[in-house]
Amino acid sequence: MAKAYSNKINKIRSFALALIFVGFVIMYAGIFFRENPIVMLIFISLGMIALMFSMVVYFWIGMLSTKAVIVNCPNCEKPTKILGRVDMCMHCREPLTLDPDLEGREFSEDYNKKKNKSDNEPVNK
Numbered sequence: 787m788a789k790a791y792s793n794k795i796n797k798i799r800s801f802a803l804a805l806i807f808v809g810f811v812i813m814y815a816g817i818f819f820r821e822n823p824i825v826m827l828i829f830i831s832l833g834m835i836a837l838m839f840s841m842v843v844y845f846w847i848g849m850l851s852t853k854a855v856i857v858n859c860p861n862c863e864k865p866t867k868i869l870g871r872v873d874m875c876m877h878c879r880e881p882l883t884l885d886p887d888l889e890g891r892e893f894s895e896d897y898n899k900k901k902n903k904s905d906n907e908p909v910n911k
């Protein structure tokens with residue numbers, strides 16, 4: 787399984803950044819419909835929605851950050867935020883866990899899924 791994991795807060799943050807970018811691109815595309823004010827207005831509105839949505843996502847990151855646990859990474863010794871049962875170090879991508887039961891197990895984001903039937907079994911084979 788060659789799936790790339792990354793720190794959740796970083797992941798959401800890059801998503802919000804991408805939304806801002808998309809919002810500006812949509813608004814910019816509206817300029818090409820100058821002759822048609824209604825189409826231009828639709829493009830600008832869509833761009834505004836994307837920008838507002840990214841602000842909501844940024845606000846959400848702020849909420850998540852208050853719930854995240856700040857620990858010092860055992861590998862690079864820098865402080866990092868953990869969200870959920872398992873997460874990765876923001877700096878060195880070292881897998882970290884807050885659950886002692888998962889200590890030493892193979893890293894899997896499946897541990898964060900609460901509805902998992904066998905919660906303590908490693909799912910990735």
Ligand SMILES: [Zn+2]
Pocket residue numbers: 859860861862863864866875876877878879880
């Ligand atoms: Zn680290």
